[in-house]
Amino acid sequence: ETENGKPAMVFDGVDDYLVNEALQSAQPSTFFFVAELVDDMRLATGTDPANRNLTYVNSSNRVAIFAGGFVFGADVSADFGNQTAITSVFNGASSAIYRDGASYGTGDTGLGDLDGITIGGNYTLTGFNNGNIQEIIIYPSDQSQRRASIENQINSYYGIY
Helix, strand or coil: CEECCEECEECCCCCCCEEEEEEEECCCEEEEEEEECCCCCEEEECCECCECCEEEECCCCEEEEECCCEEEEEECHHHCCCEEEEEEEECHHHEEEEECCEEEEEECCCCCCEEEEEECECCCCCCECCCEEEEEEEECCCCCCCHHHHHHHHHHHHCCC
């Protein structure tokens, strides 16, 4: 499958997901995503409910991140079905969300680390995505200083914004 002529993982909303229980990352960490956003979409979450870094579109249509506490961005429902770039920086009180190169929300996500990763579904595997994810890049460090450069390279490849 492709999106904008580039390969994509397609999730059908029924039972598709990827899990890697061995992947672990302590905070700070940075996640870069390219995805077609849809309602109630989990871009990535940990496999352990007590120790997970979650990036998702919540039921209020807001991009949010969680690591024991929530940071919310603005409503993205007007862009459902469109390709977008999301960056999540998990760094306690200095956590942030970026969307298409712009700041989208800042605050304290808590100090939870990433213990395993689930892509395309929630950590209990009772809810699944119905959309495309094209890229996930995970750094086990705070990439805030390099974020704009990395996002520009992603945008140059995918032509998102």
